[in-house]
Amino acid sequence: MKKIKITQVKSGIDRNETAKRTLIALGLKKLNASVEVEATPQILGMVRRAGHLLKVEEVQAVEAAATA
Numbered sequence: 001m002k003k004i005k006i007t008q009v010k011s012g013i014d015r016n017e018t019a020k021r022t023l024i025a026l027g028l029k030k031l032n033a034s035v036e037v038e039a040t041p042q043i044l045g046m047v048r049r050a051g052h053l054l055k056v057e058e059v060q061a062v063e064a065a066a067t068a
Contacts, residue, residue: 002039
């Protein structure tokens with residue numbers, strides 16, 4: 001599954017309660033804080049809900065090759 005990096009770029013102050021709770025649910029507590037999460041439909045829905053406060057980037061997944 002894809003991973004995305006979500007960064008909070010705008011404050012949640014003076015925003016509606018739904019946007020504030022969405023930021024907390026994503027694990028963003030401070031301005032310019034970032035989290036890397038799996039791009040599930042639930043997470044993408046939260047990103048759409050508070051997208052005006054966030055910056056989203058796709059993360060290149062590095063798979064560790066098993067050595068035998």
